[in-house]
Amino acid sequence: MDGFAGGPTAEPKVCLTIGSSDSSGGAGIQGDIKALASIGCHAATALVGITAQNTRGVVSRHTVPVPAVRAQIDAVLDDLAVDAVKVGTLWSAELVADLAARLADLAVPLVADPVMVTAAGSRLYSDDAVEAFVAELLPLAAVITPNLPEARLLARRPDEDDPVRLCAELARLGASAVVITGGGREVVCDWLFDGHRDYRFRSTPSSAAATHGAGCAHSALITGLLARGDSVVEAVSRAGELAAEGVGRGLVGIGSGESPVDLLDLRRRADALSRPRRPIHRSRPTDRRGHIAEGT
Ligand SMILES: Nc1ncnc2c1ncn2[C@@H]1O[C@H](COP(=O)(O)OP(=O)(O)OP(=O)(O)O)[C@@H](O)[C@H]1O
Numbered sequence: 001m002d003g004f005a006g007g008p009t010a011e012p013k014v015c016l017t018i019g020s021s022d023s024s025g026g027a028g029i030q031g032d033i034k035a036l037a038s039i040g041c042h043a044a045t046a047l048v049g050i051t052a053q054n055t056r057g058v059v060s061r062h063t064v065p066v067p068a069v070r071a072q073i074d075a076v077l078d079d080l081a082v083d084a085v086k087v088g089t090l091w092s093a094e095l096v097a098d099l100a101a102r103l104a105d106l107a108v109p110l111v112a113d114p115v116m117v118t119a120a121g122s123r124l125y126s127d128d129a130v131e132a133f134v135a136e137l138l139p140l141a142a143v144i145t146p147n148l149p150e151a152r153l154l155a156r157r158p159d160e161d162d163p164v165r166l167c168a169e170l171a172r173l174g175a176s177a178v179v180i181t182g183g184g185r186e187v188v189c190d191w192l193f194d195g196h197r198d199y200r201f202r203s204t205p206s207s208a209a210a211t212h213g214a215g216c217a218h219s220a221l222i223t224g225l226l227a228r229g230d231s232v233v234e235a236v237s238r239a240g241e242l243a244a245e246g247v248g249r250g251l252v253g254i255g256s257g258e259s260p261v262d263l264l265d266l267r268r269r270a271d272a273l274s275r276p277r278r279p280i281h282r283s284r285p286t287d288r289r290g291h292i293a294e295g296t
């Protein structure tokens with residue numbers, strides 16, 4: 001059972017994710033939708049870019065015009081009661097400035113994942129977008145979630161190896177809370193500064209080469225968990241565990257490069273559907289879904 005025996009007790013929260021399409025379906029907006037669904041959240045989306053991408057890297061990228069991004073965000077915020085917002089790929093300073101202007105008065109948590117380089121090593125930002133992010137979006141965010149190379153770029157500390165010092169520097173630049181993710185084959189450790197204390201969350205590293213989308217899933221999970229009312233520390237801790245599980249059961253075999261994480265446990269779902277169905281005994285004829293046919 002999935003815990004619905006007595007009927008659902010909580011309504012799904014609504015999260016808006018602002019980011020780019022990944023044609024291979026593992027990261028970006030597609031990854032966010034799956035990660036949010038895995039924790040019972042409804043994902044609304046605003047596309048800022050389109051990548052032609054597979055598990056080996058980004059082949060080409062196209063930006064969505066800033067007014068078209070703004071129109072998507074307005075359409076969602078004007079109608080849906082959004083409980084938290086995530087921002088991913090940065091693309092350009094013009095986009096970052098417009099997002100900051102639109103999101104400045106947001107009354108719900110904003111999670112900013114400054115995606116600059118993908119797991120396969122492809123670059124997804126312009127230099128002026130980094131400066132604009134630090135000046136305009138970073139101060140608005142409840143949490144920022146760079147990985148170690150991204151944290152060095154944002155903090156302008158190219159030689160700093162200590163995540164705790166990088167968290168402190170990003171907090172000094174105005175971030176309310178900073179998570180530096182440290183996925184890897186040998187050690188997996190995320191560092192958090194929540195504005196008060198430093199924390200370290202270790203996960204068991206999965207040797208499976210299925211980390212495509214791990215960072216997007218992690219920040220989307222934090223967004224959904226904040227929407228559900230978790231504190232920053234709780235959300236970061238649980239998101240790290242769930243992301244690590246997603247890597248552990250990642251879809252090795254899909255794509256020849258860095259295969260996608262799996263937050264939705266697709267193998268279990270595929271397996272459940274391929275088992276023979278039990279016959280339905282009813283006195284009246286049923287349709288293919290087992291519904292009793294009308295008028296009989
Ligand atoms: N090999 C691994 N084993 C277990 N968990 C992992 C592994 N790699 C990453 N993770 C998990 O995924 C989360 C995201 O970490 P990672 O450092 O890979 O993000 P990222 O570099 O921003 O990813 P991306 O390039 O997809 O944006 C981490 O919190 C960690 O828990």
Ligand SMILES: Cc1ncc(CO)c(N)n1
Pocket residue numbers: 019020021022027028029051053088089115117118119212213215216
């Ligand atoms: C579109 C997109 N966003 C984010 C990432 C991060 O891995 C990616 N690979 N592609």
